[in-house]
Amino acid sequence: MVKQTIQIYSRIKPTKKITAVYSVDDEENRVGSTLEFVVPRDLADGFINNKKESYLFRFQKVFDQEAKQEEVFEHIAKPVADNVLAGYNGTIFAYGQTGSGKTFTITGGAERYSDRGIIPRTLSYLYQHFSQDSSKVYTAHISYLEIYNEVGYDLLDPRHEASRLEDLPKVTIMEDEDQNIHLKNLSIQQSANEEEALNLLFLGDTNRMIAETPMNQASTRSHCIFTVHVCSREPGSSTLRRSKLHLVDLAGSERVGKTGVGGQLLTEAKYINLSLHYLEQVIIALSEKNRTHIPYRNSMMTSVLRDSLGGNCMTTMIATVSVDKRNVDVKASPTLIIHPS
Numbered sequence: 091m092v093k094q095t096i097q098i099y100s101r102i103k104p105t106k107k108i109t110a111v112y113s114v115d116d117e118e119n120r121v122g123s124t125l126e127f128v129v130p131r132d133l134a135d136g137f138i139n140n141k142k143e144s145y146l147f148r149f150q151k152v153f154d155q156e157a158k159q160e161e162v163f164e165h166i167a168k169p170v171a172d173n174v175l176a177g178y179n180g181t182i183f184a185y186g187q188t189g190s191g192k193t194f195t196i197t198g199g200a201e202r203y204s205d206r207g208i209i210p211r212t213l214s215y216l217y218q219h220f221s222q223d224s225s226k227v228y229t230a231h232i233s234y235l236e237i238y239n240e241v242g243y244d245l246l247d248p249r250h251e252a253s254r255l256e257d258l259p260k261v262t263i264m265e266d267e268d269q270n271i272h273l274k275n276l277s278i279q280q281s282a283n284e285e286e287a288l289n290l291l292f293l294g295d296t297n298r299m300i301a302e303t304p305m306n307q308a309s310t311r312s313h314c315i316f317t318v319h320v321c322s323r324e325p326g327s328s329t330l331r332r333s334k335l336h337l338v339d340l341a342g343s344e345r346v347g348k349t350g351v352g353g354q355l356l357t358e359a360k361y362i363n364l365s366l367h368y369l370e371q372v373i374i375a376l377s378e379k380n381r382t383h384i385p386y387r388n389s390m391m392t393s394v395l396r397d398s399l400g401g402n403c404m405t406t407m408i409a410t411v412s413v414d415k416r417n418v419d420v421k422a423s424p425t426l427i428i429h430p431s
């Protein structure tokens with residue numbers, strides 16, 4: 091049942107503007123979709139220039155503007171949740187530039203119930219399974235970690251005192267002799283049912299928002315990892331089976347090289363670019379056959395996700411795309427486009 095490949099999907103954010111810059115081609119044999127961006131040559135560069143006009147990206151599937159949250163959950167998250175129920179770890183990332191729909195896809199929108207994203211739908215699916223499967227006894231715990239400039243913060247801090255990110259408990263990584271990773275200060279809270287789990291999501295998102303001021307819009311520049319830890323055992327047995335599901339809202343992927351920012355913004359951008367770069371290196375290494383060394387240790391995120399990427403784990407990435415013309419800057423195009431083979 092475990093698929094060992096890394097699945098890459100794309101989702102296009104709805105826009106009211108008529109836009110001709112992209113097209114989606116679902117392949118006839120249904121093994122993938124191609125997303126094409128057409129960037130007309132700029133006449134200002136002269137009539138004769140060798141800039142490309144067409145940029146093609148292949149995905150497992152492209153969810154175009156009209157795709158509903160339910161469809162995204164069914165197609166992308168449900169198989170990973172099934173795998174987690176079978177005892178394997180899984181990770182789903184949303185990757186894309188600021189405002190392209192990462193949070194909408196992972197957490198959802200607040201306006202309509204139907205806008206619920208992957209986290210609440212997955213929680214609902216898991217708890218429904220727990221109550222229906224009488225062959226096992228399940229327990230679930232939740233943790234919610236924010237990584238900003240390579241420092242981890244516990245979003246499930248219940249004190250409601252955080253007015254800045256720095257007020258939240260700092261999470262540090264410890265490695266034991268067997269090279270297992272332990273996260274010091276990250277609370278892992280038991281949740282007996284869907285409602286309790288949703289309350290924890292709400293607590294984490296509130297902490298995420300409160301700790302964000304206009305000067306410090308950390309959430310667009312931080313990575314957030316919502317983790318469901320599932321433990322199951324057969325009645326009468328003492329053998330426990332543990333698995334984890336990480337749902338990850340990555341920091342905005344825009345490049346800042348040419349935009350002339352400085353100071354704190356530049357520091358953040360360097361951290362983001364570097365940590366996305368290290369994630370890319372890990373994913374590339376995992377997708378190459380015969381690679382023995384996977385460079386997990388380079389960043390906090392890859393260290394945290396180390397036992398949940400590749401191998402027996404299901405790793406899925408959703409590249410969210412905003413197709414407004416002003417965003418189609420080839421120089422600023424996503425740094426992490428991987429072509430599924």
Ligand SMILES: Nc1ncnc2c1ncn2[C@@H]1O[C@H](COP(=O)(O)OP(=O)(O)OP(=O)(O)O)[C@@H](O)[C@H]1O
Binds near residue numbers: 194309310311410
């Ligand atoms: N598929 C969608 N359908 C309807 N609205 C959407 C969709 N995707 C995104 N939006 C809306 O677009 C806006 C920006 O989306 P969102 O906050 O998810 O972007 P983001 O990539 O998480 O940005 P950031 O990096 O700043 O966190 C939000 O108001 C969101 O509700």
